[in-house]
Amino acid sequence: MATAARTSRKSFLDPNILARIDNLQLLARTVVEGFMQGIHRSPYLGVSMDFAEHRQYMPGDDIRRIDWRLYGRTDRFYIKQFEAETNADVGFLLDTSASMGYGSGEITKLDYGRFLTASLAWFSAGQKDRVGLYAFDSDVVEHVRPSAAHLEKVLHAVARVKAERAGAWDRLLARVANTFVRRGIMVVVSDFYADPDDIAERLGFFRAQGHDVVAFQILDPAEIDFPFTQATNFQDLETHAVLPVKPEKYTGAYQEQIRGHIDALGKGFGKHGVDHVLLNTAEPLDEALYAYLVFRQKMVRSR
Secondary structure, X not given: OHHHHHHHHHHOOOHHHHOOOOOHHHHHHHHHHHHHHHHHHOOOOOOOOOEEEEEEOOOOOOXXXXXXXXHHHHOOOXXXXXXXXXXXXXXXXXXXXXXXXXXXOOOOHHHHHHHHHHHHHHHXXXXXXXXXXXXXXXXXXXXXXXXXXXXXXXHHHHHHOOOOOOOOOHHHHHHHHHHOOOOEEEEEEEOOOOOHHHHHHHXXXXXXXXXXXXXXXXXXXXXXXXXXXXXXXXEOOOOOOEEEEXXXXXHHHHHHHHHHHHHHHHHHXXXXXXXXXXXXXXXXXXXXXXXXHHHHHHHHHHO
């Protein structure tokens, strides 16, 4: 039974199955509800779900979270609050540059980034956070300011983005610095094909300003393993440069370089206090949601 339950829960988090859901709002709700139901029968039990305090019931609250024992003693409705509930501004920075359009299977990195951003936005809104969005390539292409009423706007904007142009970080981070001023949470979703030291330092600036920052690095399995065997032409999706490659000559060197890039990002982010999570687009979303819960738990306790 436990195996069947786990398989059923995984099916709701499998990106290839999620790709069949056209409605991003339905997708986000499905992912979050499936994950939260499964968390109680998994090793994740208790993570970021520790009871913190009560607050008075407000219209619109989930009645399932009413503490009925406390009601019996006080004749008043109170809601159980948990440590993940911080009522913070959460800004989602979604990379829509052309490299995010790559996919060796059914979904692209941008598809996976959409699923992740939508799911985390839905989860955050459920925690009464104010959610906002910066979708970007070489500039900000979609901006939704953080608000408790903007979840639907965020989801619509995420659904619209396309991976078409070359990417750059300068204008995005300048825009964020000018508009994301209240201390909050920055969730960055990208493949991070940039200089590791430079991008770590740039995101570290926001950490120094008091924001909590988590960087989700999304890579396709082919980018990690380089499984190619036939000589072929490889094209850079952003510069459109074409390079003929014989995989048997370069597989080892490529794998060493991509591991070095991932390690350098991890070390750079760690140096500047930025959480780093590597995600493979072939894997279900539960690891990403679990990582976000751990991040929120650490954030609340540090404050």
